[in-house]
Amino acid sequence: MVKKINWDDVPLEQVTDKMQRKMIYGDKVMIARMKFKDGFLVPLHDHVNEQVTQVVSGTIRFWFGANKEQTMDLGPGDSVVIPAHVPHEALMIGDVEEVDTWSPIREDWLDGTDDYLRK
Numbered sequence: 001m002v003k004k005i006n007w008d009d010v011p012l013e014q015v016t017d018k019m020q021r022k023m024i025y026g027d028k029v030m031i032a033r034m035k036f037k038d039g040f041l042v043p044l045h046d047h048v049n050e051q052v053t054q055v056v057s058g059t060i061r062f063w064f065g066a067n068k069e070q071t072m073d074l075g076p077g078d079s080v081v082i083p084a085h086v087p088h089e090a091l092m093i094g095d096v097e098e099v100d101t102w103s104p105i106r107e108d109w110l111d112g113t114d115d116y117l118r119k
Contacts, residue, residue, distance in 0.1 A: 005024055007022060007024075007033060010022040010023070010024060010033075015114075015117055015118060016040075016117070016118060017037075018036060018037035018039070018040040018092075019034065019035070019036050019037075019040055019117065020034065020035050021033065021034040021035075022034075023109065023110075025105045025110075026105075027105075028103055028104055028105065029101065029102070029103045029104075029105065030101070030102045030103075030104075030105040030106055030109070031099065031100070031101045031102075032099070032100050032101075032106075032109070033097075033098075033099050034096075034097070034098055034099070034100065035095070035096070035097050036058075036092040036095065036096040036097075036098075037092070037095055038058075038092060038093065038094050038095055038096075039091070039092060040091075040092040040096075041089070041090070041091050041092075042088075042089060042090040042091075042116075042117065043089060043116050043119075044063070044068070044087055044088070044089040045087065045088070045089075045116050046085050046086060046087045046088065047084070047085075047106070047108075048084050048085065048104070049084060049102040049103060049104060049105075049106060050081070050082070050083060050084050050102065050103050051081070051082040051100060051101070051102050052079060052080070052081050052082075052100065052101045052102075053074065053079060053080050053082065053098060053099075053100050054078075054079045054098060054099045054100075054101075055074045055075055055076055055077070055078050055079070055096065055097075055098050056076060056097040056098055056099065057076050057095070057096065057097045058075075058076075058092060058093065058094040058095050058096030058097065058098075059073055059074065059075050059092075059093040059094055059096070060073070060074045060090050060091070060092060060093070060096055060098065061073050061074075061090065061091045061093055062074065062080065062088055062089070062090050063088065063089045063090075064082070064086060064087065064088050065086070065087060066087045068089060073093075
């Protein structure tokens, strides 16, 4: 069955005092709209999910690789595709609004085992 969803009806999760998110997902794909306060750091991590990040406002500085070999700044309108298992870290420069899409869905985000974000 196909279901229409409006972002205004999706519950807002306050992950930390500097991160909030809304998530919509199916069996194989998940999309999240997130807002971060300036200085929020997503620590170096990797996952089985392929990820597409789209920046709406603000700047995200990404580091890629186990030793952070590659650095990339993304601003409004920029997107990046992060293959599965690629280590990455992200720093929010200014307040940031962004949209992430993953396949498969982030089970850790649904079951609350995403501790790396909550510290």
